[in-house]
Amino acid sequence: VKTVSQEGEDALIRRVCQALPQGGQVLVGPGDDCAVIETGKRTPLTLLKTDAVVEGVHFLPEAAASKVGWKAVARVLSDFAAMGGYGRELLVTLAVSADTPVRWIDGLYRGMQRCAEKFETSIVGGETTSVPIGNSKVISIAGRGEVARRQLVLRSGGRPGDGIFVTGKLGGSLAGRHLTFTPRVAEAAWLTEHFSPTAMMDLSDGLARDLPRLARASACGFEIDQSSVPRHRGCSVENALSDGEDFELLFTLGARSCEKIAEQWPSIFPPLTRVGSLASSGGCLEGGWGHFEEAGP
């Protein structure tokens, strides 16, 4: 019997989503950071996203509950930012066993609320359901975001010759940063206000895995200079490419904007680095994080 790990996460999601018919209000269905819905001609576009963190995969059992809560919310806000938008409302699904300490749930909600509040998002509901004792905790966050039409950025708009940029530094997130990172909401807002990125996504599974996804969505190849990839202190190039959970922005810009952004990028933001260019074909990177192919976390 063929299993999920044998088919691989990307292939599986692509295949099951292929068959899904989309209604007329759906501008972007499965395959980007968020789905994009047109709910009215005069209102911002609606973004929809869901994302889960699992004990033993995305956080260790001994992680502070409030940090787990922060991470769960920050991941979703990062996805809205990756479309040029921001989160508005969130729903929380907790699947935990009956022997979970109430104190843990309280800490989790404290962390979720802290992150939601910082980015002006409301937690509007959710549910708590039981899993058998001994099972990992699952925290799933679904959210609605909004984006102004002219600020919407998909993964699919990149063209050969566009510069490839990343915010911040990469690698080593699992030492702790993955629980406390700041989603690049302000940076994405500034970027889409002042420039027109041709493609964008957030880096969750490592540049080595995510850049090929962006390139494929844009029907492009890519060329990168691995030594230019910005690294956190103590990280090798391989760490920067493969560790994952960086939650930095990866985006592309038309050639004429590439110099201009280097001059204008605000100094209060984390550094901006050009790591390469989209090409008409080719590009190979090894590494990155696959849910069903490696042991976690």
Added chain:
Amino acid sequence: VKTVSQEGEDALIRRVCQALPQGGQVLVGPGDDCAVIETGKRTPLTLLKTDAVVEGVHFLPEAAASKVGWKAVARVLSDFAAMGGYGRELLVTLAVSADTPVRWIDGLYRGMQRCAEKFETSIVGGETTSVPIGNSKVISIAGRGEVARRQLVLRSGGRPGDGIFVTGKLGGSLAGRHLTFTPRVAEAAWLTEHFSPTAMMDLSDGLARDLPRLARASACGFEIDQSSVPRHRGCSVENALSDGEDFELLFTLGARSCEKIAEQWPSIFPPLTRVGSLASSGGCLEGGWGHFEEAGP
């Protein structure tokens, strides 16, 4: 250490949600079947809902994957119906272990898609994440729905003297109906088009548990005639009150509408039964399904 099972699901959710501040667009936050958001003055109201099914709790490991998929989607559509609205887009979160057969995932999506299509809802995305091998599968569905302003029904609008109604028959769902039920989307649409229910919810945890919730939200008590509760063949009164997973509509109507609806309720719909009245106080029912208080499924 106090655990989730000791505090109880209702109390826990009430407490953690109390502290959540709500943004200006949020008309209804935690505590009803869905959250209600105002995204624009001229567009329908937005409904947000998330709901999970867990292997060993909401379905047995040997259940057909396509039925599990149908159930997961139908539960969410039932919640939109309970507000007077309908589902528009859904997001799917699968938390399954790497040894899950691909065939199972395919069956699940087939069932989800069949239900979504029947009720004109699009599955617009989602994600698949791994849980450790041996853990129960968790399928979480988040959705956006819409409701016309004048058709919105909350749990909180009931008044003493209002008649209490249920659609269909109750009890015995766990023998199989819980996997194949029809969400009362058509019935809710007709009802909110032709009448103005004062309060409504869907019956997921059994009348004995859900009616007190509706009454509490409306700051009312209730009186019911237990022998009038419509039962499926072979079910006792206790089954009808306590088994849960009926997914019928429970609603209240002002006294003047109670006779009228009995005359006008379409015969193609499942039967409509008045089971009692809201009162200014009092009302006691025993039984019903609590996630953290009983063994599943």
